[in-house]
Amino acid sequence: MTNTASNFDPPSRGWYKRNEIAITPILFLIPGIFFFAVYVIYPVFQSFNISLYKWDGLGEAEFIGLKNYQKLFEDRAFETSLWNNLKWLVLYLLAIPMGLFISLFLNQKVVGIRLYKSLFFFPFVISQIVVGLVFSWFYDPTFGIFTKLIGFVGLEIKGGVLGNPTAVTYGIIAAGLWPQTAYCMILYLTGLNSVDPEQVEAARLDGAKGWKMLWYVIIPQLKPATFIAFVVTVVGALRSFDLISIMTRGGPFGQSRVLSYYMFEKALSEYGFRMGYGAAIAVVLFMIMLVFIAYFLWSMYQEEKGAH
């Protein structure tokens, strides 16, 4: 082999040069994978492990098997958090039709429409902490605009939206829907931009218009935008933490807690750290997310297969 190949493959060509195409990707991936493994992948497994221990974060950890999970079943606060997570998940999805609706409203070419679009998108750019503050004033029982507005139609929410155990979660979700709708809107505006005008014209000649046109011609073409809107909305719903933290700290009476907030409270509370129990809550939240992650990856996999 050396004899015949030597003409094309002079001895100066080293091992690296010959295997360049196989080695380069490995070298390029090492730093990224290293960081990601240390800070993301490995900690997921560590959390699973910690959830089997009773541990205050400082002293010796005591192995207690699945006892933390057993306790979860009897924990009313956990139950409330789980229900609230479900409410978040379902109601947060309203951001998708609302975003679509606003994008249809704004999908015109009039003077200044670009500025309008940016201003509608505004709530997404500011941090959830600021959104939370803004909305807690909006809901304020003494001077909030919201309180005044429902006062006009003769409604009153006892203790204000955020002080009322039944209303509080819905109030916070509404605050979260504000930026989330803006995000979905921008996704759909981009999607609408690339809707095939010929198909729309053809459908128009066939007499389709209004809702029928929207449902049978436009929405199918917006499928990629809807998929992304679904992904980011589900992730956003399950990650809800900032709003709850700034608006109510889980109150009143723990009625606005969700799993992410409850976990934080248990693990790093002022009354002592309960790392094991916190980790068990995190594992439950992770398992819920895992269902969606599996679905996202499966969809992406189908697409990858289609592309090649």
Next chain:
Amino acid sequence: MFPTPIEKRTRGWQISYQAMLPVVLIAWLLPLLAVMLFSIKPEANFVSGDYWSLPSNLDGFNNYYKVFFESDMPRYMWNSIRITVPTVIGCMILSSMTGFALGVYKFRANLWIFFMFVAGNFVPFQILMIPVRDLTLDIGLYNTVQGLVLFHVAFQTGFCTLFMRNFIRALPFELIEAARVEGIAEWRIFWYVVLPLMKPALAAMAVLIFTFIWNDYFWAIVLTQGSETQPVTAGITSFNAQYRAAYHLMSAGSIVAALPPVAMFFLMQKHFIAGLTLGAVK
């Protein structure tokens, strides 16, 4: 185009549409406009229980003066910058490399590694919280800007790899093949061929990461404490505790804290939206 372009409708439609736009916009931004109003009202107005009238005098601009010169706000802003800028740079470096490796080369584990990044990007923060906090304590970086930056870079690499890899996939592969035929080393292909083409994607990603990290609150309170290290999102909450009923200062502070990402958005709007909507169109 859908819905029917307004210029094809009757004059009456056009006028009512034009009239509706500002009304709907004001309703949409109502909570925000309220804060802007609060932020320029003098304290005296709040004391007398007068929340919603226009400011009675111009003293309200003192609120901003106080936020800038008599509070910890500038300190928190500076911390945010110290956290955000290195994170953005770190993410750009790591993900242009991972994106290049996964976008250009074909090998068996390719898709699995890619999916690992994507899946990791979606995990709830809480499942990482305890181990990451312990790790940061162990390496002595708890309550430091560096500790926070390291985590952010690592975590955002997931999203950024997805972003970069998909962008590189869409580049014409012939360019790389042509370079290979010329006998150009692979790392040179990265540096001289692919990287220059990635500039718009890097810009879009940088704006997005800047906003994400600037607005991060959870990791800020898990990994840092106190005005020496905490970013502005966490600062606002201690501000909140300090000035519970001082709505004029709180609102001025919130606006100042929200300004950098807002400015970023308006300056880099095209990139920002291109980044957010990547994949929304086939």
